[in-house]
Amino acid sequence: MDFDELDALDPVEVPDEAARDLALVILGATGYTGSLMVEHLDAVLSMQPESHRHQWGIAGRNIGKLQNVASNCRTEPRVFHVTDNAQLSHMASKCRVIISAIGPYSVCGEDVVEACVQNSTHYIDVTGELPWMCDIIKKYHDRAKEQRSMIVLSAGNVCAPDEILCYSLVKKLGPLRVYREYFSQFGGISGGTLQSQIAALCSDDESQSKDPFCLGGRTTSNDRPEDLDCDSVQADEMFPFVYLAPAYNSSTGSRVLRRSCALFEQDEGTDMKYGDEVSIIIREGHLHKSAAEQQLQQFSSELPKKEVVEAMLASREKGALPWPGHGPPAETRKLYGAEVIAVAQGESGEWAHARWTSGCAYEVSAVASVSGALVLAEMQAECRGGVLTPAYAFHGTTWIDRIQAVPFANSSQKISVELREGKPSEEALKSQVSERNRRMVMGQEKLLRGAKAWAKPVLCDSAI
Known part of the structure; x- marks a missing residue:
């Protein structure tokens, strides 16, 4: 996903938590790893009573592919057509967590982190790209900490x-x-x-x-x-x-x-x-x-x-x-x-x-990142903001238990x-x-x- 080259957006007002009607959105949902994340999350949510299910969404550039993915889900994700930074920021303001499955992260990942930090939205990915990770920590750790936005890197099979x-x-x-x-x-x-x-x-x-x-x-x-x-x-x-x-x-x-x-x-x-x-x-x-x-x-x-x-x-x-x-x-x-x-x-x-x-490693990435996103979406206590590792971000939570509780798409x-x-x-x-x-x-x-x-x-x- 290559977003248009735009000047930095003006600071936006952090949305009221009550206005965030979605728990999480999977960005890059029509890619290979993103679609596995969708498959696993859909399976996990379909196992729950409808009254207790999280509302969620999928996002990407190709509206036709997104609608097709959504139609194959047992639950009903909302579809976000995202082609520029303004649409990305708007989407970030509507959800608690974005799972980023777009890559290479070094090419198109920073805009997503920027939108999440700007909107005090949590973020999780499965990157293993060290130079990009170094850059993101340097640029966004302090800002994310101030905004109480948890930017969790490398929550997939690689780490x-x-x-x-x-x-x-x-x-x-x-x-x-x-x-x-x-x-x-x-x-x-x-x-x-x-x-x-x-x-x-x-x-x-x-x-x-x-x-x-x-x-x-x-x-x-x-x-x-x-x-x-x-x-x-x-x-x-x-x-x-x-x-x-x-x-x-x-x-x-x-x-x-x-x-x-x-x-x-x-x-x-x-x-x-x-x-x-x-x-x-x-x-x-x-x-x-x-x-x-x-x-x-x-x-x-x-x-x-x-x-x-x-x-x-x-x-x-x-x-x-x-x-x-x-x-x-x-x-x-x-x-x-x-x-x-x-x-x-x-x-x-x-x-x-x-x-x-x-x-399979790709199934592990889907299970680990989706489990982490659900933990972030459900957090009630004051968050540890910053650019974080999975172990630190999920300290004292049910992340490890969730990863072991349900196999990939409840079938593996x-x-x-x-x-x-x-x-x-x-x-x-x-x-x-x-x-x-x-x-x-x-x-x-x-x-x-x-x-x-x-x-x-x-x-x-x-x-x-």
Whole structure:
């Protein structure tokens, strides 16, 4: 969604809460991820008695597609045709929360944040675009705090598992010395994710995001070797049979966790503290060094960015990669899933670990962001304004419980979070890697036999 280049709007009067007749609006509802958000929210609301349902809406640029999506819902979302900043601001004044599913966020995301802050409306997204996140924090954190607008970034699959696991371990152990996460996932890609990757490669604004503490959380003893991004394959110090490589969420996830640490540390009104000197490490484990080295190469290509972008565009033209609006269909999403094991040591010396299991990453993003939006819409107490992480924004709420309560669209694999004493067993780590490899082999075989790698979302199948 590209809004017209307009001068900054004059400040608008913050609407009376009574005038906000909608709980939330999903912006970008006809895109792939946005349509999954619509599908999940519609399913959740349809399970409730009509008298207790939230009024909600969908928004985007193409009125025909929006009306088609709305007609396929069991509940009755209002349709907002949004093509410029004035319409966006008007929509923000009519709802408590906007879920932003438009991307790349670096191209068209700031206008939405601006409209929300200007109207004291809450905001939530599923971004993983670090340079954009750095920019949004710098420009809007203080303003959002003054306006009591909660701008919640990265509430999707790229960071929600990390935030929930680390938060749960801090609640159990108190301030931490160590947080280590072993991330394992198999899945496909959507056209929107691909477009965001292309936009990131075309951007020159990367220097700030290479700092491990670019989102906050730096202390005097940071800048340790373990704080840096993974640039070589090493045997894990806790489980030497595991070789560590970067996970797809290593960069964004670790920085968001450090921001959560900083936000809680700065909040004198809570005793939830992550630890002054906690080290945070997120990696993907492999049982063979060669497999870890192969993955490292994928994250550190020496090809010029221009060549990588040209190769992506050529593959998309040939049909080997998806266009925006397309992603894994429901049957293919059943092949995908994730298991994340997090291990922590408290400042007390006590150890504990937590385990996350889930289905397709895009379904996780829909469930986590919709659950968060519902929490924001229902908040009655004074809000923690600012540009926030999910863990800090949803501290003391039902967000984690909601995420686990209802599977995607009430028809898929439930998300599960388990908390246990001590360190995980070697068998648990080996099983995690073996299960990922099994899923990959099975999934690739089914794709080769004709399963669709991507398609339009079910709510958009007959869209104009």
